Amino acid sequence: MVKKTENKEKVTLIVFSQDFDKVIASFIIANGAAAMGSEVTMFFTFWGINVLRNKNVNGKGKNVVEKMFGLMMPKGVSKLKLSRLNMGGFGTRMMKKVMTKKNVASLDSLVESAQEIGIKLVICQMSMDLMGIKKDEIIDGVEYGGVATYIGDATQSKVNLFI
Numbered sequence: 001m002v003k004k005t006e007n008k009e010k011v012t013l014i015v016f017s018q019d020f021d022k023v024i025a026s027f028i029i030a031n032g033a034a035a036m037g038s039e040v041t042m043f044f045t046f047w048g049i050n051v052l053r054n055k056n057v058n059g060k061g062k063n064v065v066e067k068m069f070g071l072m073m074p075k076g077v078s079k080l081k082l083s084r085l086n087m088g089g090f091g092t093r094m095m096k097k098v099m100t101k102k103n104v105a106s107l108d109s110l111v112e113s114a115q116e117i118g119i120k121l122v123i124c125q126m127s128m129d130l131m132g133i134k135k136d137e138i139i140d141g142v143e144y145g146g147v148a149t150y151i152g153d154a155t156q157s158k159v160n161l162f163i
Contacts, residue, residue, distance in 0.1 A: 008039040010157040015048035019083035027110035045124035059134040066132025
C-alpha cells in the first residue's frame with residue numbers, strides 16, 4: 001500500500017557548499033531518503049547555488065560585479081572541486097576516477113536521478129540576487145524561493161541537514 005503524500009516523512013537539506021565532496025554527499029543522502037519513501041527538499045543557498053548553474057548558459061544583462069562573480073564561481077556540477085586535497089584539480093579527477101571504478105554514481109547522474117524521482121530542488125532567490133545569477137543560468141526543473149520556502153518545509157521535516 002502506497003502512503004499518501006501528506007503522510008510521508010519529510011527530509012530537508014540546506015546545500016550551502018559548492019565543494020564536490022559535500023555536494024555529492026548531499027545528493028546521495030537526498031536520493032537515499034527519497035528511495036526510502038521520504039518527501040525530500042534540497043534548498044541551495046550562497047555557494048550552493050553554483051551547483052544548479054547550467055554550464056552551457058552565460059547570463060545576459062549583467063553589470064561588471066555580476067560578470068566577475070559569474071567568472072569566478074563554478075558553473076554546475078562538472079566544475080566543482082574537492083574541499084580538501086584538490087591539488088589543482090588532480091584530487092577531484094582522481095576521486096571521480098575512483099568513483100567510476102567502484103561503480104559509484106556520478107554527481108551528474110545523482111542530480112538527474114533526484115529530478116526524476118521528484119526531489120524538490122529550491123534555489124535561494126536572495127543568494128542569486130547577491131551573486132548576480134540570473135534565472136536563465138539555472139538548470140531546468142528548479143524552483144525559486146527564499147527563507148519562508150525553506151522554513152515552511154523544514155518545520156514539517158523529521159530530518160533537517162545543513163551541508
